[in-house]
Structures are given as C-alpha cells and as structure tokens.
Amino acid sequence: MSTMHNIRVREVIKETEDCVSVSFDIPNDLQSSFDYLPGQYLTLETEINGEKVRRSYSLCSAPHEHEWKVAIKKVPQGKFSTYANEVLKAGDELKVMAPMGNFKLQCHAENENHYVSFAAGSGITPMLSMIKEVMESEPKSEFTLFYGNKNTDSVIFREEIEGIKNRYLNRLSVHYVLSKERLMSEIFYGRIDEEKCRTYAKAFFNPTEVHSYFLCGPSQMIFTVRDTLKDLGVDEHNINFELFSTDDMPTGEKTVAEIAEVDRGKMSAVKVTVDGISFDFDLAYDGGNVLDAALGYGADLPFACKGGVCCTCKAKLTKGEVVMDVNYTLEPDEIEAGYILTCQAHPRTESIEVDFDV
Numbered sequence: 001m002s003t004m005h006n007i008r009v010r011e012v013i014k015e016t017e018d019c020v021s022v023s024f025d026i027p028n029d030l031q032s033s034f035d036y037l038p039g040q041y042l043t044l045e046t047e048i049n050g051e052k053v054r055r056s057y058s059l060c061s062a063p064h065e066h067e068w069k070v071a072i073k074k075v076p077q078g079k080f081s082t083y084a085n086e087v088l089k090a091g092d093e094l095k096v097m098a099p100m101g102n103f104k105l106q107c108h109a110e111n112e113n114h115y116v117s118f119a120a121g122s123g124i125t126p127m128l129s130m131i132k133e134v135m136e137s138e139p140k141s142e143f144t145l146f147y148g149n150k151n152t153d154s155v156i157f158r159e160e161i162e163g164i165k166n167r168y169l170n171r172l173s174v175h176y177v178l179s180k181e182r183l184m185s186e187i188f189y190g191r192i193d194e195e196k197c198r199t200y201a202k203a204f205f206n207p208t209e210v211h212s213y214f215l216c217g218p219s220q221m222i223f224t225v226r227d228t229l230k231d232l233g234v235d236e237h238n239i240n241f242e243l244f245s246t247d248d249m250p251t252g253e254k255t256v257a258e259i260a261e262v263d264r265g266k267m268s269a270v271k272v273t274v275d276g277i278s279f280d281f282d283l284a285y286d287g288g289n290v291l292d293a294a295l296g297y298g299a300d301l302p303f304a305c306k307g308g309v310c311c312t313c314k315a316k317l318t319k320g321e322v323v324m325d326v327n328y329t330l331e332p333d334e335i336e337a338g339y340i341l342t343c344q345a346h347p348r349t350e351s352i353e354v355d356f357d358v
C-alpha cells in the first residue's frame with residue numbers, strides 16, 4: 001500500500017513564467033521505496049485554506065541522476081499548481097507518495113531502439129526523464145521529440161533540453177512546434193495535429209520501425225496523434241500515452257459504465273481491505289464508485305486524479321464483479337490478474353471484495 005510521507009522540499013525553481021520545478025530531499029531510509037522508472041509520477045498533498053489538496057506530477061528527473069524532481073505548471077483555478085507557483089518554497093514539507101504509474105520506460109544497455117515522443121506544454125516532464133535515461137543508459141538507442149508550445153519563452157526546460165541535444169547530437173532530435181511564433185520552417189508552426197503528424201512521419205521517422213511512441217499533453221493532441229499513428233500502420237500496443245486529466249476529453253472518449261434496467265437500484269455488499277483493516281458497506285450498482293464510497297466510510301485509500309488516468313487507486317478485486325467507467329492506465333495483463341481502478345469501479349454482483357494490500 002502506498003502511504004504518504006512527510007518530505008522536505010529541497011528547491012523550487014521558476015522554469016518559465018507559469019511553471020516551477022520542485023525537488024525533494026528523500027530521506028535515506030525511504031530512498032529504495034522511492035526508486036522509479038522514467039515516466040512515473042509523484043503524488044503530492046498539502047492543506048490549502050483548510051482543504052486537503054492532492055495532485056500527481058510526473059518526475060522530470062531521471063533515475064540515474066539520483067534526484068526526485070517534478071514540474072508544476074500553473075493552470076487557471078488550479079489550487080495546487082497556484083500554491084506551488086506562488087507560495088511553496090525550499091524547506092517546506094509536503095506529503096508525498098512513492099513514485100507510481102504505468103507510463104514508463106524500462107531501459108536496457110543493449111537496446112538499439114528508436115523512440116518517438118509527442119509532448120505539449122508540461123507534458124514534457126515525463127519525456128525529459130525518459131530522454132535523459134535513454135541517452136545515459138542505452139548508448140545505441142535514438143530519441144526523437146516533437147514538443148508543442150505557444151512560443152519560445154513558454155518552452156519548459158529549454159536550456160536543459162538543448163544541453164542534452166548538444167551532448168547527444170547523433171541520437172537525440174528535438175523539434176519545437178510553436179503555435180504563436182513562426183520559426184524557420186512552416187511545418188513547425190501551429191499545433192500538433194493530424195496533418196503535422198503525417199508530415200513528421202514522412203520526414204523524420206518510419207512509423208512502423210519505431211520501437212515505442214510516448215505521448216503526453218492535452219487529450220485532444222494525444223488522441224489525434226494516436227489515431228494518426230494507428231492509421232499509418234503503427235500497432236496500438238507500441239503507443240503509450242499519459243493524460244493530464246480527462247476534463248478536456250473529446251466526445252466519444254468519455255464513457256460511463258452502462259447499467260442494465262434490471263440492475264438499477266440493486267445493492268452490493270462491499271468489503272474493502274487496506275493496511276490489514278477491512279471496511280464493510282453497501283453500495284448501489286448505479287451509485288458512486290468504490291473509492292469514493294470507501295473514503296466516505298473512513299478508509300485511508302490512495303488516489304490522485306479520480307479520472308481513470310493515474311492508476312494510484314489500483315486495487316485487486318478478489319471477489320465478485322465490477323464495471324469501470326474508463327481505464328486509461330491499467331495494462332491488459334493487470335486487468336487479467338484482477339486489478340481494477342477503484343475510482344472508476346461500480347459493483348455488478350451482490351457482493352464484492354477489493355484488496356489494496358496485494
């Protein structure tokens with residue numbers, strides 16, 4: 001089970017007008033449980049105006065750097081991101097959960113892969129981690145990054161990216177795509193859309209020869225690039241993506257678990273086990289999700305996005321059946337093994353048992 005630890009902020013650096021990076025001092029006795037793979041994220045929690053606010057942010061540091069650093073871009077009305085950009089400082093303490101997430105890249109020195117990534121805005125954070133790790137740990141692999149922003153000034157980590165590019169000129173290609181500033185070539189002006197994706201595929205990579213694709217940014221960009229790559233013959237299994245949230249999901253991607261007319265109003269006896277303690281309660285088939293219901297009964301459960309995106313609320317269904325509204329993160333083998341996203345799960349049998357400890 002993932003618990004929250006009180007962790008001291010080592011440094012807060014203003015990266016752009018509206019983005020800070022935040023690094024942490026992880027105590028020695030916690031460092032092994034804070035091991036991570038590039039692409040994974042930290043879940044942070046603090047109290048803002050008397051309210052507990054919890055968010056997850058991808059690590060932009062790479063494992064070989066032996067550092068834990070995230071980037072937090074201020075979003076309109078974003079409670080945590082505004083706090084991080086305007087109030088948070090070195091020496092403060094935040095509650096931090098150990099790194100998690102299925103959006104990740106396992107490097108091996110003998111790999112000779114070509115990775116291609118499409119990122120926009122703060123979607124660069126997990127990519128930066130992956131790029132640094134691949135450059136360091138896979139000397140025969142290449143990485144191509146297409147990175148969308150408004151203009152040069154809003155490019156997060158520009159200096160760091162340029163530094164890595166200059167160091168690994170033969171293996172790292174970086175293409176900035178700017179929507180409000182014209183660069184030398186017209187193909188890099190505008191937003192990353194279907195036409196651009198097709199143009200880049202012709203000019204910079206052979207779609208079916210790329211080992212893996214990594215997409216991170218707003219859902220519109222992610223689904224457009226994913227669908228275009230599939231249309232270009234790329235196997236869906238080679239396309240990995242990380243959504244910021246499901247708020248801006250295009251119509252057709254958002255779903256709500258269906259319920260048969262006969263199941264309406266039926267109740268399920270639910271048992272949720274966490275840290276060896278069990279919580280028993282009843283939940284309607286067409287009621288809320290398992291996570292919210294269990295939190296309401298006092299269970300101290302891990303969660304972050306509550307949108308089927310981050311995987312923090314993953315638990316094993318050990319009895320009964322559930323349906324999930326959406327799943328953007330569990331892998332087929334995890335589903336096969338009985339894991340569910342409790343923030344998306346609704347019971348479909350008269351009793352269910354959910355275990356967070358396995």
Ligand code: FES
Pocket residue numbers: 302303304305306307308309310311312313314329341342343344
């Ligand atoms: S809390 Fe993020 S997937 Fe459930």
